[in-house]
Amino acid sequence: MVLNIVKYGDSILETECAQVTRFNTPELRKLIDDMFETMYAARGVGLAAPQINVGQQLTVIDTSSGEDPTAKLVLINPKIVKRQGQQIGEEGCLSIPGFREDVRRAAHVTVQAQDVEGNSFEVNGDELLARALQHEIDHLHGILFLNHLSPLKRDLIRRKIKKLHKAGEW
Ligand code: NI
16 A cells, blocks of 8 residues: 655654564554555655654665565664774755755665564665665654755755745645
């Protein structure tokens, strides 16, 4: 089922998410399936639970956009345990449609997470995957890519969104 994606302005996007404590339930599996479906429908490479109004530490990522089944990642209670190097590249967010900006991120990250059954695993990412991992894990702590921009750029985007909101276009 394709779910509604919450847009910037909703407080859930800027709220710390709770840890997932119940694993291997039909509800969790359904939620993950729905998140992948929603992400593919919106042509995104990552989606975090707060973006579909669920305040839990869960995110899905697929940097192959559905081309490679082995690229599908489900990360529950993920933590970045290692960061190396830097990269600057354009980033967008399904909750902030129409806005893309350069964001500085680590070039390489190692993430520890749990799978749907609660088993711990580690994933390493470079380039786009490293960027997606950092962007999505930020979401689970109420942090948006806007928080990584200069105050000037951030305020400019906020003002534009306010205008769109007033016009009923947000
Ligand atoms: Ni996002």
